[in-house]
């Protein structure tokens with residue numbers, strides 16, 4: 277379970293560029309929820325993820341993960357429990373290393389390891405099994421450098437890596453935005469399958485309205501650092517694209533005149 281309590285965040289305080297983004301912001305995500313986060317440019321979506329990972333700190337408020345207060349924990353301490361996949365497929369993997377080496381790192385996340393991990397035969401079998409399930413033929417490329425893979429193959433590897441040790445929270449940061457439409461669909465299907473099979477708690481930022489409607493059990497819309505739409509269960513299921521775009525337009529129009 278993730279909880280943000282009364283979070284406030286101002287950028288460039290007391291300067292001409294002051295930007296009060298979050299003011300007493302609250303969000304609670306239950307265990308096993310898959311939340312799609314949408315909103316226009318500058319709404320605060322990336323900042324929200326940055327606050328959760330500890331990439332930036334809030335000015336006020338508390339963040340809890342599984343009831344643990346992680347507000348003052350450093351980013352490298354949080355990353356044992358929180359995995360994040362970025363838009364750029366190169367960011368979730370080490371391109372100069374092989375698939376096997378990348379997966380070895382993911383398996384040993386948070387552990388101290390020596391070079392002996394490179395020769396583990398049991399791991400090869402385990403990695404092949406995991407990769408086979410992607411249906412992309414990566415199981416036959418264990419010794420291929422990741423730099424030689426396509427963007428979609430890298431992103432699927434990043435997904436396997438970031439969920440290898442069942443993180444308490446998976447953050448998907450527009451992770452299909454840099455892919456062509458067909459590959460983007462494949463990666464979304466793989467994402468949804470992994471989230472469901474591992475019963476992960478996930479937050480997915482996306483500009484793709486179709487994905488936001490199709491995947492996850494809850495949808496929230498951010499606008500100027502506020503949650504302006506929060507629908508789950510059947511309310512989300514019954515929502516169609518026209519309705520969502522209509523709500524989006526209403527909110528934008530209203531704030532334009534405010």
Ligand SMILES: Nc1ncnc2c1ncn2[C@@H]1O[C@H](COP(=O)(O)OP(=O)(O)OP(=O)(O)O)[C@@H](O)[C@H]1O
Nearest residue numbers: 287288295297315316317318319320321322323324
């Ligand atoms: N480090 C920073 N310093 C100053 N301002 C920042 C910083 N990070 C974000 N902001 C500002 O906060 C606001 C929200 O930015 P954020 O990147 O969170 O929006 P977003 O919803 O992710 O937008 P997009 O969809 O364009 O990625 C923007 O006005 C942005 O300029």
